Amino acid sequence: MLSFLDLLILIAFASDRFDDESELYKAIKHGDDNAFKKFFDAHYDALFVFLRNRNISREVAEDLIQKAFLYIWEHRKRIKPDLSLKAYLYRIAYTRMLNYLEQEPNHTTLEKHVNGTKxxxxxxxxxxxxxxxxxxxxxxxxxxxxxxxxxxxxxxxxxxxxxxxxxxxxxxxxxxxxxxxxxxxxxxxxxxxx
Structure with a gap:
């Protein structure tokens, strides 16, 4: 579950919803490249800021985002159009970030990366x-x-x-x-x- 601070960051960077997100999600589910590109373009920048605000390097953030979008594309058949794909995207990226930090040999504490500096x-x-x-x-x-x-x-x-x-x-x-x-x-x- 996202922390209170994560909730606020999601609100701060949440872009306006599409006129009909469920239609967009259905199109992605059926393999529509253009719909997926629209979804990607709408959420990439905010997700990048979200990860960078957690002291994740530019390169690692870009990699985590690419993997999160790739996961959604590879598992698009499981998309439920009545659920928020954006929230799912953020959870995937956040979880991958935590996994990265647990495996990173040079991190001091996971909390420092997740919650920022002292x-x-x-x-x-x-x-x-x-x-x-x-x-x-x-x-x-x-x-x-x-x-x-x-x-x-x-x-x-x-x-x-x-x-x-x-x-x-x-x-x-x-x-x-x-x-x-x-x-x-x-x-x-x-x-x-x-």
């Missing part, structure tokens, strides 16, 4: 401020949007499970999640400038 008192204060701002931003979401966001992103339920739990359509869940990401990015943009 924390200063200022870092601790900024983290607390960020966490407080995030919790407030989530609580300020409209009630239904907050319920969808908490279900999908915090409880880690799929869009389909969330739709069933809240008695709404999967498309409504997708719309609420896109709007929640947009709202949270706006509320937390000041932390992106620090």
């Amino acid at each position: 924390k200063t008192p200022l870092d601790t204060i900024e983290y607390k401020d960020l966490r407080t701002a995030f919790e407030k931003a989530v609580s300020d979401l409209p009630e239904r949007r907050r319920a969808v966001f908490e279900s999908c992103f915090i409880e880690d339920l799929t869009y389909k499970e969330t739709a069933e739990q809240l008695s709404i359509s999967v498309k409504t869940v997708e719309n609420h999640m896109a709007l929640a990401f947009k709202d949270l990015r706006k509320e937390l943009e000041i932390f992106n400038k620090i």
Whole structure:
């Protein structure tokens, strides 16, 4: 499961959703090169930043990203169009990063790479401020949007499970999640400038 800080980074770098991601995912599942390229182009840069923010070298980050996308392409028949392929991509890359760090002979501690360099008192204060701002931003979401966001992103339920739990359509869940990401990015943009 992703840490709180990972969650915030994903929100900060989440690109706007495609008009119909499930159609894109279906096309990838059926071997559409153009759809896969669209997916690749939409997520490569943010995934690169995500890994670089974990003190992964440029070369290793590029390699991990290539392997994550390759894994998705090789296993495209397993894609479930109603689930987030982007979240799956990030989990693959994150897991591969952890595996790399465990095997890297020169790393001091896994925590240093995952959580960054040694924390200063200022870092601790900024983290607390960020966490407080995030919790407030989530609580300020409209009630239904907050319920969808908490279900999908915090409880880690799929869009389909969330739709069933809240008695709404999967498309409504997708719309609420896109709007929640947009709202949270706006509320937390000041932390992106620090």
